[in-house]
Amino acid sequence: MNKQSKPALLWAALCGVLAVGFGLLAAELVAGFLSPSLSAVTAVGGTVIDVVPPGVKDWAIASFGTSDKFFFLIGMALVIAILAALAGILELKRKSWGLVAVGIFGLLGLLAVLARSAGSLAGNGVLVLVSPLLAAALSIVLLRVLINRLRGWRAVAGSLQNLDEASRTQPAGQERRLFLRNIGLSAAATALTALVTAAIRGSQAAYQAAREKLKLPMAQQAAAPISANAQLALNGITSLVTPNKQFYRIDTALAVPVINPNDWQLKVTGLVDREISMNLAELLNQPMQERYVTIACVSNEVGGDLIGNARWLGWPVREILAKAGVKPGADMVLSRSSDGFTASTPLQAMTDQRDAMIAVGMNGELLPAEHGFPARLIVPGLYGFVSATKWLTELKVTTFAADVAYWSTRGWSDHGPIKQSSRIDLPRSGSAVPAGPTVLGGMAWAQQRGVSKVELSVDGGDWQPVKLASAISKDTWVQWQAELMLDRGEHQVRVRCVDGLGEVQSSEVAPPAPDGSSGYHQITLRVG
Numbered sequence: 073m074n075k076q077s078k079p080a081l082l083w084a085a086l087c088g089v090l091a092v093g094f095g096l097l098a099a100e101l102v103a104g105f106l107s108p109s110l111s112a113v114t115a116v117g118g119t120v121i122d123v124v125p126p127g128v129k130d131w132a133i134a135s136f137g138t139s140d141k142f143f144f145l146i147g148m149a150l151v152i153a154i155l156a157a158l159a160g161i162l163e164l165k166r167k168s169w170g171l172v173a174v175g176i177f178g179l180l181g182l183l184a185v186l187a188r189s190a191g192s193l194a195g196n197g198v199l200v201l202v203s204p205l206l207a208a209a210l211s212i213v214l215l216r217v218l219i220n221r222l223r224g225w226r227a228v229a230g231s232l233q234n235l236d237e238a239s240r241t242q243p244a245g246q247e248r249r250l251f252l253r254n255i256g257l258s259a260a261a262t263a264l265t266a267l268v269t270a271a272i273r274g275s276q277a278a279y280q281a282a283r284e285k286l287k288l289p290m291a292q293q294a295a296a297p298i299s300a301n302a303q304l305a306l307n308g309i310t311s312l313v314t315p316n317k318q319f320y321r322i323d324t325a326l327a328v329p330v331i332n333p334n335d336w337q338l339k340v341t342g343l344v345d346r347e348i349s350m351n352l353a354e355l356l357n358q359p360m361q362e363r364y365v366t367i368a369c370v371s372n373e374v375g376g377d378l379i380g381n382a383r384w385l386g387w388p389v390r391e392i393l394a395k396a397g398v399k400p401g402a403d404m405v406l407s408r409s410s411d412g413f414t415a416s417t418p419l420q421a422m423t424d425q426r427d428a429m430i431a432v433g434m435n436g437e438l439l440p441a442e443h444g445f446p447a448r449l450i451v452p453g454l455y456g457f458v459s460a461t462k463w464l465t466e467l468k469v470t471t472f473a474a475d476v477a478y479w480s481t482r483g484w485s486d487h488g489p490i491k492q493s494s495r496i497d498l499p500r501s502g503s504a505v506p507a508g509p510t511v512l513g514g515m516a517w518a519q520q521r522g523v524s525k526v527e528l529s530v531d532g533g534d535w536q537p538v539k540l541a542s543a544i545s546k547d548t549w550v551q552w553q554a555e556l557m558l559d560r561g562e563h564q565v566r567v568r569c570v571d572g573l574g575e576v577q578s579s580e581v582a583p584p585a586p587d588g589s590s591g592y593h594q595i596t597l598r599v600g
């Protein structure tokens with residue numbers, strides 16, 4: 073251990089605070105930019121609040137009242153600052169030890185984020201891990217740079233101690249100036265990052281406040297309650313209705329568009345008799361209907377999980393089109409999002425009895441920002457890229473000949489009916505299962521036509537029908553369950569479904585591009 077003078081230790085503590093402060097704030101900035109619901113600091117705070125004994129929470133609420141959150145954040149900042157200062161001192165005394173300490177804090181932050189988002193990584197994917205990792209990485213790099221500079225200064229100053237005053241101020245002075253300049257730059261960068269982060273979070277707070285004032289309208293036509301026979305009593309089976317936080321998210325938006333509901337407008341343009349412009353209050357006043365619809369991504373591989381089922385609340389698209397008056401000749405609606413994304417949907421699918429809707433509600437809540445707040449399209453039976461425009465701002469009535477949508481210019485088909493498909497979710501492929509009866513379960517879908525049968529084939533043998541739950545509707549997926557007696561050894565099990573018209577799922581193996589994957593989902597089981 074090398075002995076350091078008191079001022080050196082104070083400088084090292086400051087280095088620690090600046091390094092960790094900058095790292096955390098920069099990570100907050102990136103998280104805030106990506107999505108209003110991503111934040112390592114909030115996740116760590118939330119986890120702390122979760123694990124603190126109830127007595128302490130009661131005491132905090134009693135002593136600080138409604139400012140308890142504010143004081144909690146101040147307290148958290150203090151604890152982080154003290155730990156960061158200690159890490160700085162440690163790094164000065166023992167090279168790399170401080171960095172390891174910061175790395176450990178980062179790891180704890182990562183665990184807190186994981187604990188908070190348990191099971192819901194699906195929504196924002198790996199993005200939730202970005203914030204703690206980035207914070208740790210930036211803090212470590214900056215701490216290393218600053219402490220190395222500090223060391224350089226102390227080393228020169230120390231080695232020159234025996235020389236006379238005049239000859240030692242020169243190099244030591246240079247090193248000192250370099251160090252101070254680094255400290256100054258870091259402080260400025262930290263302050264700037266803090267300002268930008270505060271600005272982003274401020275506008276998001278305004279969005280949150282405006283959002284909280286909104287009330288999800290009542291459905292004029294509510295969805296019928298789900299029959300008990302639609303939900304199989306099978307442990308671990310995919311839930312029939314996908315919770316919003318677990319709903320797959322696919323879009324081209326790097327940063328989730330955060331739309332202030334007070335500024336939002338929906339326009340109907342193009343081949344119409346009367347253009348329409350409508351604000352959110354007007355939209356929410358329209359007669360709403362509620363439907364369970366299973367939407368899917370064209371990029372979903374056979375057996376994949378880019379599919380989800382929700383109870384959507386919305387206004388039928390055909391109603392707004394009728395108000396606008398569609399001119400003869402039109403055959404497509406080009407929907408546009410606030411971020412420029414467009415989808416081309418056949419006019420037919422927007423106006424027929426399938427109930428395409430401008431959705432504002434998802435499973436009883438306003439749309440989450442990630443899923444298109446304040447309004448998006450939901451068109452039963454079509455893949456998302458040709459129908460499910462989120463952050464919807466415009467419906468242009470047009471023709472396939474005149475307009476081309478975002479993905480149609482990028483090698484994907486411009487008509488996108490969802491291919492009927494099925495999936496084995498239980499057990500996971502590659503599982504070892506004990507000898508005796510093996511229970512399997514999964515999902516099947518054939519939107520617009522419904523599923524009439526699900527069948528399994530073991531090791532290429534005959535197709536055997538399995539138990540099929542009742543469907544919520546033709547537009548939703550259906551759960552299935554089976555019990556197989558398998559011999560010891562390795563087995564391949566495949567699944568297929570039959571739709572409501574008797575059409576058997578296609579065995580032709582196709583990749584997602586250009587119009588959706590096909591083929592049978594197969595799993596391997598080791599029975600022993």
Ligand SMILES: Nc1nc2c(c(=O)[nH]1)N[C@H]1C(S)=C(S)[C@@H](COP(=O)(O)O)O[C@H]1N2
Pocket residue numbers: 319320321322323324325368369370409410411413442443444455456457459460461462463
């Ligand atoms: N604005 C916008 N809307 C979009 C997309 C997009 O990239 N931008 N992607 C579409 C695609 S490809 C799919 S599969 C669905 C996914 O909807 P979800 O993220 O709510 O599951 O949204 C559609 N709507």
Ligand SMILES: [Mo]
Pocket residue numbers: 322368369370371455456457
């Ligand atoms: Mo998609």
